[in-house]
Amino acid sequence: MKDAEPIIGIDLGTTNSLVAYADAAGPRLIHGPLGDDDVILPSVVAFDENGDKMTIGREARAHAVERPLTTIHSIKRLMGRGVADMADELSHLPYRVESLHDDDENRDIASVVIGNNRLSPPEISALYLRTLAQWAERHFGKPVTRAVITVPAHFDDAQRQATRDAGSIAGLTVERIVNEPTAAALAYGLDRMNEGTIAVYDLGGGTFDISLLTIEDGIFEVLSTDGDTHLGGDDFDRKLIAMFTTEIHEQFGVDINTPTIKQQLRTLAENIKIRLSEEETAPIEIAINEGRVYQRIVTRDEFEGMIAPFVDRTIEACNRAMKAAGKRADDIDKVVMVGGSTRVPFVRRRVGEVFDTTPYTALNPDQVVALGAAVQGSILAGTQRDMLLLDVTPLSLGIETLGGAMGKLLAANVRIPCQASETFTTFQDGQTAVKINVLQGERELAKDCRSLGVFELRDIPPMPSGIPKIEVTFLIDQNGILNVFAKEQRSGRAASVQIIPSHGLTREEVKQRETEALEHAREDMAAHHLIDVRTTLEFDLNKAEHMIERFGHLVSVEERTKLAHGIAEIRAFAETSNDPVAINEKREAFNRMTIPLAEVGMTASLQEQDTSTGEVSGPEKASRSG
Amino acid sequence: MASQDSTLPAKCLKCETDLSSPIVCEGCSTLYPVPKAADYFMLLGVERAFSLDQDKLRASFRALSRNIHPDRFSGQPPEVMAMATRLSAEMNQAYATLEDPARRANYMLELAGGPSAADVRDVPGNLLAEVMMIREEMEEADRDDRTRICESLLAQRADVLDQIGSLADQLATADDETKTNFRKLLNSIKYYDNLLNELAEGPLDSAVNERA
Numbered sequence: 001m002k003d004a005e006p007i008i009g010i011d012l013g014t015t016n017s018l019v020a021y022a023d024a025a026g027p028r029l030i031h032g033p034l035g036d037d038d039v040i041l042p043s044v045v046a047f048d049e050n051g052d053k054m055t056i057g058r059e060a061r062a063h064a065v066e067r068p069l070t071t072i073h074s075i076k077r078l079m080g081r082g083v084a085d086m087a088d089e090l091s092h093l094p095y096r097v098e099s100l101h102d103d104d105e106n107r108d109i110a111s112v113v114i115g116n117n118r119l120s121p122p123e124i125s126a127l128y129l130r131t132l133a134q135w136a137e138r139h140f141g142k143p144v145t146r147a148v149i150t151v152p153a154h155f156d157d158a159q160r161q162a163t164r165d166a167g168s169i170a171g172l173t174v175e176r177i178v179n180e181p182t183a184a185a186l187a188y189g190l191d192r193m194n195e196g197t198i199a200v201y202d203l204g205g206g207t208f209d210i211s212l213l214t215i216e217d218g219i220f221e222v223l224s225t226d227g228d229t230h231l232g233g234d235d236f237d238r239k240l241i242a243m244f245t246t247e248i249h250e251q252f253g254v255d256i257n258t259p260t261i262k263q264q265l266r267t268l269a270e271n272i273k274i275r276l277s278e279e280e281t282a283p284i285e286i287a288i289n290e291g292r293v294y295q296r297i298v299t300r301d302e303f304e305g306m307i308a309p310f311v312d313r314t315i316e317a318c319n320r321a322m323k324a325a326g327k328r329a330d331d332i333d334k335v336v337m338v339g340g341s342t343r344v345p346f347v348r349r350r351v352g353e354v355f356d357t358t359p360y361t362a363l364n365p366d367q368v369v370a371l372g373a374a375v376q377g378s379i380l381a382g383t384q385r386d387m388l389l390l391d392v393t394p395l396s397l398g399i400e401t402l403g404g405a406m407g408k409l410l411a412a413n414v415r416i417p418c419q420a421s422e423t424f425t426t427f428q429d430g431q432t433a434v435k436i437n438v439l440q441g442e443r444e445l446a447k448d449c450r451s452l453g454v455f456e457l458r459d460i461p462p463m464p465s466g467i468p469k470i471e472v473t474f475l476i477d478q479n480g481i482l483n484v485f486a487k488e489q490r491s492g493r494a495a496s497v498q499i500i501p502s503h504g505l506t507r508e509e510v511k512q513r514e515t516e517a518l519e520h521a522r523e524d525m526a527a528h529h530l531i532d533v534r535t536t537l538e539f540d541l542n543k544a545e546h547m548i549e550r551f552g553h554l555v556s557v558e559e560r561t562k563l564a565h566g567i568a569e570i571r572a573f574a575e576t577s578n579d580p581v582a583i584n585e586k587r588e589a590f591n592r593m594t595i596p597l598a599e600v601g602m603t604a605s606l607q608e609q610d611t612s613t614g615e616v617s618g619p620e621k622a623s624r625s626g
Numbered sequence: 627m628a629s630q631d632s633t634l635p636a637k638c639l640k641c642e643t644d645l646s647s648p649i650v651c652e653g654c655s656t657l658y659p660v661p662k663a664a665d666y667f668m669l670l671g672v673e674r675a676f677s678l679d680q681d682k683l684r685a686s687f688r689a690l691s692r693n694i695h696p697d698r699f700s701g702q703p704p705e706v707m708a709m710a711t712r713l714s715a716e717m718n719q720a721y722a723t724l725e726d727p728a729r730r731a732n733y734m735l736e737l738a739g740g741p742s743a744a745d746v747r748d749v750p751g752n753l754l755a756e757v758m759m760i761r762e763e764m765e766e767a768d769r770d771d772r773t774r775i776c777e778s779l780l781a782q783r784a785d786v787l788d789q790i791g792s793l794a795d796q797l798a799t800a801d802d803e804t805k806t807n808f809r810k811l812l813n814s815i816k817y818y819d820n821l822l823n824e825l826a827e828g829p830l831d832s833a834v835n836e837r838a
Contacts, residue, residue: 175700219688323826380700388692415722417696417715477711478696 007146007175007381008136009183009373012125012163014076014206014232015340017041018367019132020374021139023383027187027371030132030139032057040366041135044073045127051117056131065267068094068259070114074234077206078121079166080158082108082503089230092238094259106454109503120505123513125166130517133172147172148377150369152207153179154227154394156440157452157482158503164481165510169517175380177479180204181211182222182391183372184338188363189215189387190375196333197223199321201351201359202369203314204339206232210318212325212332218386223325224413225394226317231310233273233341239306240269240298244284247296252288276300277343304346311350318354324413335359340366391416393476400437400446409474412442419475423489430462434470438482453501457486460495470495533580537587541567544594551601563597566590647671649713650693657694657709665737666720676731676794678724687721728815731790735812738797740805749814750807757817764825776825783818786811 008030011018018040019030032038046060047053047070055063064071072095078086083099085108090097096113100120111118129149136144151163160177167174181200188194195215202209209227213220244265245256256262268284275282276298285295322328335355341347342365351359378384392413399422401407409420424434434457441449460468469489476482486495500506505513544567552560570586577583638645643653648664650657660669667674671686692698694717696710723729736742763775790811793800797808 176697217688219691376697379697382700388695388697390691390695415718417711418718419712419715475711475715478714 005142005146006136006140006144007148007377008133008144009148009150009370009375009377010129010132011150011180011183011370011373012076012128012166013043013369014074014204014234015043016205016366017043017128017132018370019136020367020370021136022371022374022378026190027374027378029367029370030136032135033138041128041131042073043075043125043128044071045124046071047114049115051114051119053127056127065260065263068263069096071095071263072112072114072119072124074206075112075121075124077230077234078110078112079125080121080156080160080162080503081110083110084108085503086110092234094263106500107502109505120509120513122162122166122169122505122510123517125163126169126513126517129166129170129172130521133170145171145173146175146377148176148178148373148380149174150178150180150183150373151480152202152204152227152229153181153209153211153225154207154229155179155480156229156395156450157397157480158450158501159229160479160481161501161504164479165505165513168510169513171514171518171521176376177481178373178376178389179209179211179222179225179391179394179480180207180369181209181225181338182213182220182389183370183376184336184363184368185211185213185215185220185372186375186387186389187368187372188336188360189220194334197327197331199318199332199335199355200338201314201318201335201342202227202338203341203347204232205341206230206234208232208314208317210314210321212321212327219388219390221390222392223327224321225392226321226324227394228313228317231313232339233344235310236273236303236307236341236344237266237269240272240303241265243306244269244286244294248286248288248294251294252292254288272298273303273344276303277345300345307344307346311347314347315350315354318351329354329356332357336363337361338363338365338368391478391480393418393480395440396442397474397476397482398439398449400439400451404446406439406441406444406446406449410476416476416480417478419473421471421473424457424470424472425466426460426463426468427465429464431465431468432460432462433458434460436472438474438484451502452482453499453504455484456498456500457495458498459493460488461491461493463490472497530578530580530583533583533587534574537570537574537583540587540591541571544590544597547594547597547601551597551604554600554604555597559596563593566593647690647693649717650690652693655693655698657706657713659709660713660716666723666733669717669720670724672724674734676727676734676791678730680725683721683724687717690717727787727791728812731787731794731808732812734794734797735805735808738800738805740797741809743809743813746806746809747813748810749817750810753814753817757821760821764821769830772825772828773830776822776830779818779822779825783815783822786814786818790815 006021009020020027021030029039032041041057042061044060044064045053045056046063046067049070060071064073074093077089078097083097086097097110098113098118100109100111100118101107109120111120112124133144147167149163149167151160163177164174181202184200184202185198197214200211200213207227207229208231209225211225212223214223248254248256256265272282272284280300281297283295283297285293287293332355335351335357337348337359348359348361375384376389379387393410393416394412396408396412397410398406398408409422410418424436426434436455436457437446438452438455439446439449440452443449457470457472460470471487471489473485474482484497486497488495544563548560548563570590573586574583636645637643638651638653638656640656641651641654643651645651648658648661648668670683672678672683694710694713696707696714699706699710723733760775764772767775790808793804793808797805
């Protein structure tokens with residue numbers, strides 16, 4: 001039955017997350033509980049002080065100002081990262097970030113601190129994934145366990161792994177990790193008129209990607225990709241915030257450092273940015289103290305001056321991507337704009353200049369990635385047989401060699417899946433394990449690249465030093481995720497590979513969180529079940545009270561008293577008991593007690609019907625009386 | 627290679643369709659491991675020649691991708707997915723090697739049992755002296771000079787590649803000296819590429835920059 005299960009597509013965004021599904025009619029967004037327009041889940045979750053989840057999405061976002069320390073947004077920026085990587089970033093986040101493990105210096109997993117708890121980014125992302133899966137489950141009326149999840153094309157292995165871990169914790173089988181610009185291209189290229197060479201410029205809240213592709217006969221072939229996983233619209237907001245903060249300090253001698261005001265400023269800055277996409281100026285007004293008010297007008301020119309350095313960085317990436325693909329601006333038929341930040345007119349203008357064409361902005365930049373993920377889901381499900389996606393790896397992969405250099409094994413922009421092999425040996429007699437530091441990045445020195453973790457080859461047969469020949473295969477799969485296999489050539493024995501990720505959870509840690517999440521889900525289910533049982537009980541008790549009122553005079557006083565006592569007793573029990581099974585048993589026992597009354601009532605209403613003029617039909621009457 | 631071809635099954639072991647590729651049956655999508663005897667040319671179903679048909683190569687790569695990409699096997703047992711992934715990785719490597727003339731020539735030398743870049747590090751004639759001169763020139767060069775140097779390097783590289791092309795198809799029957807000279811020519815390509823990369827990092831006229 002696995003094939004009959006739908007594969008949903010999820011855009012797990014820095015700011016917003018969406019879910020979609022594609023069938024023969026094409027991809028469509030799946031909406032949330034509030035109706036057709038409720039298609040965006042803000043990627044925000046509010047916790048209480050103990051680290052228990054309170055609300056998610058729009059409601060959580062509304063609490064951000066009151067509870068800046070326990071309202072978590074932009075978790076995507078932390079995925080697969082260490083605290084040490086994020087020094088610049090942390091001052092912008094109102095909540096606390098520390099490494100998941102204090103005691104292990106080889107592992108630095110940036111995690112969110114709430115009360116005494118530390119939550120890893122995959123655990124928090126799993127909450128959004130779970131919510132979106134529930135939207136889908138309600139849409140289909142059946143469980144949904146298979147999903148395609150998108151990531152920025154420039155995400156490294158650790159960030160991709162973290163995303164896949166989030167899926168597992170949410171109880172989903174992640175059928176595929178797809179690059180966001182590539183997903184957007186899938187949605188764009190559904191229309192066969194759109195074949196050709198395209199660039200997808202994807203500037204979101206926290207990440208930037210540029211990908212060049214050819215679309216021909218349904219094959220989407222990525223030629224090159226470049227980008228920056230820490231560059232996005234959030235940076236535009238931060239520039240505005242920095243300006244307000246400085247000016248307020250200069251004018252009023254007031255420092256803005258409380259999380260609440262910081263959060264307020266964030267909201268204001270975001271609104272101004274949005275307004276400046278439509279208008280030439282935007283006013284700002286902030287009450288400082290004792291009736292003093294900071295106010296000014298921000299002009300579009302001023303804003304563009306502020307964001308120009310960021311936009312320049314995206315333009316450089318576009319040029320690098322064209323060079324890597326061996327393409328010139330006039331080879332590009334269309335530049336497809338994706339991500340909310342491409343609404344900024346300055347961004348559109350600069351992109352238009354570099355590619356010498358008017359950017360294509362007809363697609364909804366917030367929705368197209370989720371729609372594309374759904375299309376990939378339909379390719380995997382086999383319902384879309386004509387289309388195929390051929391992607392590339394965004395970063396070079398290598399190993400640390402003697403002397404701390406980066407020994408490149410696989411270059412950036414190589415088609416995936418791809419693999420490379422390297423032979424290792426031992427340095428000591430009888431050595432049975434060898435450690436390899438695996439790296440990703442474009443720099444010459446290992447210390448300037450990102451370490452994916454230490455891969456330990458174990459179970460090497462003991463031999464004199466230098467004799468074992470351990471062939472290690474590094475395979476990057478279609479998800480852009482690294483798989484490592486090792487084989488000792490002389491003995492022909494497979495060596496096991498133990499991976500200790502530098503910035504990610506181990507397999508065991510993911511499993512443990514999966515189990516915990518499942519238990520939480522069970523608790524939630526139990527809570528739902530309890531509510532259901534109580535509701536049913538209350539319905540039955542009301543019905544009984546109604547019968548006593550109408551037909552009570554037809555039974556004995558003892559009978560009436562017994563029923564009244566029964567009702568009071570079971571109500572008291574249901575209020576204090578949390579055991580749905582016990583409540584249900586009591587309810588059934590009580591219903592048996594009401595049978596004599598129900599029979600008397602039935603007879604009475606039948607007689608009533610016989611003597612009446614018959615304008616009320618039987619079934620309706622019966623339902624009224626019992 | 628005819629005797630080695632015979633190690634490949636002619637018909638699919640499962641559905642008995644005639645196999646047009648050594649790694650996949652077009653009829654029932656059964657995957658086969660890459661036969662030990664198969665080289666990249668065979669894998670992609672193109673003639674073993676330096677001047678191969680680029681369009682045919684690309685068409686063959688795309689057709690094979692449709693049949694063996696792991697996305698085609700989603701939901702199937704993990705070992706089938708793993709097989710599709712590894713086959714795709716090998717085919718991608720084969721295609722990347724044959725697609726680029728310098729890499730293709732390098733591979734043909736390898737097939738012919740010629741010396742590797744580690745075995746023979748030399749370059750032809752006085753290339754090293756020339757490279758040093760060009761480096762000196764680059765230090766003082768303005769935009770126009772750099773553009774001129776770039777153009778001249780591109781032309782030299784194309785000449786070397788022509789020489790490589792005229793020799794490549796005879797490698798299988800060539801003597802050791804010819805193979806060593808071929809290796810030296812291939813080594814020189816790296817020097818040109820390094821210089822061109824360095825030039826591309828500085829200011830250049832755009833038309834040349836894109837080729838560099």
